[in-house]
Amino acid sequence: MPLVVMHSSPLFWARLAAMVLACVAFSVAVHGANLRHGTGDWCLFCWGFSFVGTLLVLLVEAFGLQARAPVSWKNFPITFACYASLLCLSASVIFPLYFLKGYQRSDRTRDYRIVATVFSCLATVAYLTEVSISKARPGEVVGYMATVPGLLKVCETFVACVIFVFISDPVSYDRHDALKWCLAVYCVCFILSAAIIVLCVGECTGCLPFSFARFLSAFALLAVLMYLSAAIIWPVFQFDSKYTRQTSRPSSCSSSPGLCPWDKLVAVAVLTVVNFLLYLADLVYSARLVFVSV
Numbered sequence: 616m617p618l619v620v621m622h623s624s625p626l627f628w629a630r631l632a633a634m635v636l637a638c639v640a641f642s643v644a645v646h647g648a649n650l651r652h653g654t655g656d657w658c659l660f661c662w663g664f665s666f667v668g669t670l671l672v673l674l675v676e677a678f679g680l681q682a683r684a685p686v687s688w689k690n691f692p693i694t695f696a697c698y699a700s701l702l703c704l705s706a707s708v709i710f711p712l713y714f715l716k717g718y719q720r721s722d723r724t725r726d727y728r729i730v731a732t733v734f735s736c737l738a739t740v741a742y743l744t745e746v747s748i749s750k751a752r753p754g755e756v757v758g759y760m761a762t763v764p765g766l767l768k769v770c771e772t773f774v775a776c777v778i779f780v781f782i783s784d785p786v787s788y789d790r791h792d793a794l795k796w797c798l799a800v801y802c803v804c805f806i807l808s809a810a811i812i813v814l815c816v817g818e819c820t821g822c823l824p825f826s827f828a829r830f831l832s833a834f835a836l837l838a839v840l841m842y843l844s845a846a847i848i849w850p851v852f853q854f855d856s857k858y859t860r861q862t863s864r865p866s867s868c869s870s871s872p873g874l875c876p877w878d879k880l881v882a883v884a885v886l887t888v889v890n891f892l893l894y895l896a897d898l899v900y901s902a903r904l905v906f907v908s909v
Contacts, residue, residue: 626748627673630696633741634669637662637703642735644710647727648726654713654873661702662735665742689758690765693749694816697760697769700742705777707735711872759815764831767897768808771838774890775805781879781886791858793848797887804838804894806857828901837899842891850884886887 641662644650650659672692675681681688714728750766751757759760759765778801781787813829814820820827852858861877868875874882 626745627676629741629745629748630669630673630855631694633699633738633745634666634673635666636734636738636741637699640703640706640731641666641736643727643734644731647723648714648731649724650714650728652713654709654871656733658706658710658735662738663705665699665702665738686816687758688820690760690816693746693758694765694769696742696745696749696759697766698773700739700746701770701773701781703739703742705736707732707739709873710735716873719742760812762900764835764897764900765812765815767893767900768812771890771893771897772805772808772812773838774886774893775801775808778883778890779805781874784879785876787853787876787880787883791852792898793852797845797849800841804841804890807834807838819875832898832901835894835901838894839891839898841895842887846884846887846891850889853880853884 641659644655644659644662648655672695675684675688684691710728713730715725715732718725718728746766749761750763751761760769782798782801787803788798811834814823814827823830854862855861864877864881865875868877
């Protein structure tokens with residue numbers, strides 16, 4: 616894309632704004648937020664990864680190197696933008712939970728943390744704007760990742776990653792075999808969704824010995840059924856008095872920074888339902904992709 620055309624594109628300005636805002640959030644947090652908890656490293660990774668990836672996209676398009684890129688340029692930029700928006704969103708939620716919640720002193724450290732949170736939220740909005748501009752419009756010929764099912768795949772894998780974090784610290788799936796089934800659901804669906812994204816970004820879908828569109832529909836149906844079972848099993852075995860002693864939120868959770876173990880169990884239950892709904896929407900769109908095209 617010529618530089619003059621690129622500079623007049625709303626997509627360019629959305630990417631530039633997202634890159635700058637993520638860089639500011641990263642710089643402010645490193646400079647004066649006094650990050651001592653390991654969660655701060657995750658937030659710094661979210662902002663730094665988003666900044667570097669967007670800079671790479673801008674440089675590739677500025678020098679017209681799309682054809683030489685080892686990935687599908689119809690799929691990679693919007694896939695990265697969607698992941699970057701989710702990463703910045705997670706940092707925007709996690710950062711104040713761990714570094715502003717319960718912090719009573721009014722000093723420069725608190726001010727830096729507030730500023731980092733604000734710029735993280737603004738970066739999230741900018742990346743969402745980029746995704747909105749890049750996604751497929753009716754009648755457009757675009758890559759799979761620019762369609763609604765493709766964007767849903769990104770959200771599904773990201774939600775699964777958050778679930779993995781919550782169930783592993785502390786480990787909360789080893790008390791019953793039913794909870795291990797939930798872990799299997801999260802792992803299988805995540806691996807297959809991630810594989811689909813890799814195949815699309817790497818432009819390898821044509822090498823498959825079967826119809827990719829029909830595979831997407833079959834997988835979406837399987838994921839819906841598996842997540843439906845997990846959405847029922849997880850809260851029953853985590854909160855029912857028949858299977859656990861702790862059936863209500865401990866009072867210590869109110870004063871602890873971030874999320875206590877009980878809050879993480881609730882979060883996993885909510886995120887399981889969220890992923891069930893995402894896969895359900897994925898199934899509807901994927902079925903339309905198969906049967907409407909046929």
